[in-house]
Amino acid sequence: MEHGATGGAVLTQALVFLGATCLVIPALRRAKLSAVMGFLLIGVGMGPHVLGQMADAWPWLNAFELREERPTALLAELGVVFLLFIIGLEVSFERLWALKRYVFGLGLAQVVLSTIAIAGVALAFGNSFAAASVLGLAFALSSTALVLQLLREGHQIATPVGRISFSVLLMQDLMVVPILFLVAALGTDASSFSGHNVLFALFSALVSLTLIFTFGRVLLRPLFRWVASIDSREVFIAAAILAAIGMATAAQSAGLSMGLGAFLAGLLLAETEFRHQIETDLEPFKDLLLGLFFVTVGMQIDIALLLADPVMILIGVVGLFVIKIAIIAPLARVFGIPWPRAIGVAFLLGQAGEFAFVVIAVARGNGAIPEATADYMLLVTALSIFVTPFVAALGGRIARELANKDTTIESDLAQEGGHVVIAGFGRVGQTLADILDKQEISYIALDSDAAAVAVARNRGSPVHFGDSSRRDVLASIGAANAAAIVVTINNPAAVDLIVTQAKQAWPHVPVYARARDGEHARRLHQLGAALASPDTMEAALQLGEALLNGIGVPDEAARRIIDERREAEIVKALYQAP
Secondary structure (H helix, E strand, O other), rough: OOOOOHHHHHHHHHHHHHHHEEEEEEEHHHHOOOHHHHHHHHHHHHHOOOOOHOOOOOOOHHHHOOOOOOHHHHHHHHHHHHHHHHHOOOOHHHHHHHHHHHHHHHHHHHHHHHHHHHHHHHHOOOOOOOHHHHHHHHHHHHHHHHHHHHHHHHHOOOHHHHHHHHHHHHHHHOOOOHHHHHHHHHOOOOOOOOOHHHHHHHEEEHHHHHHHHHHHHHHHHHHHHHHHHHHHHHHHHHHHHHHHHHHHHHHHHHHOOOHHHHHHHHHHHHHOOOOHHHHHHHHHHHHHHHHHHHHHHHHHOOHHHEEEHHHHHHHHHHHHHHHHHHHHHHHHOOOOOOHHHHHHHHHHOOOOOOOHHHHHHHHOOOOOOOOOHOOOOOOHHHHHHHHHHHHHHHHHHHHHHHHOOOOOOOHHHHHHHEEEEEEOOOOOHHHHHHHHHHHHOEEEEOOOOOHHHHHHHHHOOOEEEOOOOOOOHHHOOHHHHHEEEEEEOOHHHHHHHHHHHHHHOOOOOOOOEOOHHHHHHHHHHHHOOOEEEOOOOOHHHHHHHHHHHHHOOOOOEEEEEEEEHHHHHHHHHHHHOO
């Protein structure tokens, strides 16, 4: 069967991909393996290097082969675009600005140091300066698509590890333009390259990004209000796709990453009333197209080339992870991140990224690297992405082991910030702590009952003895850097005092409080509480949902978590009833 750029060939490829997805992904899900791994395996097994080779002996297998064609690559790229668009919908400008230290500090330092280290190792292995530089620039970046999908599958986007990883990936996306210019400068035809040209190009890109942001902010909300007014789901979905692809195309035209443009579109729409409907409507498109992206990565793995020189390939893949982990983990620690989280982030970001395929193509085209080196880099890139789910799982286990042994973790949390402070560790406080634990969101609690604190600490809970109504005690556990303060004490006067002092001392930190009744709740709102809930078990659940939303958990996910907890409380009450 002949395949080409015809509609029939594209339809056949789509059928093969969908059929393989329906067979392989459910099987791997039953085996508790990531869907990412399933799509990668589909790409390896049904790509040109395995099934394609077998088809030479059995031509009928051609009908089931996935081929590297432009329509397939385009659809795969759209998967990354939709992923970044959905991520943008889940992030607000306030949350993004809160991450600036990690984006422009940790992220930039990681890219620079990784580039230098990887290039230095490549030079030591006998590569030319140009080839070594391309290796450093290509491998310094990580896979945005893979890491964010793994975080989403593990419900870790809103956790500290998720936020830090996302910050570094965002900085890497911003580095796409300068890296492409540097790769162009390393080519054989770089006579037109100069520092002045690079600065001008970067300035042009910044102006373009500003224009895209400005026009997007002006146009997107009126567009969606107009579309929503006709009450047509089909047109609404079309508008959402238009926003994602339109902004991505505008960014690409300005020399920026398509994913960065899509993320910006999602960020703009996250401030509107349409974000939840858009996220729900586009989720199926994103998951399937992103799966196709991972399939195309798997198709890059040439088994014959791997078997021809397995030692060098293994050295390349293992060496890449070792170098990046050895850089990212200590660097994260320098930025005040506790060792367990630093290890988790480093193992997540140790692979090469999808942008390496673009860098390699540019470098190969302008003569910066020879063909053999380009083939080697492609295989190392694809294999590093392939093994990342296993490496990330290993990093998670190491991080959990370190967290169990690290007695300084709570003081590190207080310095780093991003945790939740719980004032009062009675039934409501424990319910909130349990909700946060299940979402891997860190907290530090205070309670004035020494016996209850001892019991909680024996269970491994980060609870301290102290008077929550004292500002200096709250400050000692990092209230100034907290993502939120939750007051669960069953004493209206003490609650009033804590809310008042917290808002006076740290007006930027949202405060959620337990109220005695409706009148008390209104008074707490006047004192500055973001939410005050009347005094029942439902108060803990309402506080929990508001808290999860406030620290970055998507609304739909927060509602699902609280609903599951509410059902569990109902079942518990039925069993305890006389």
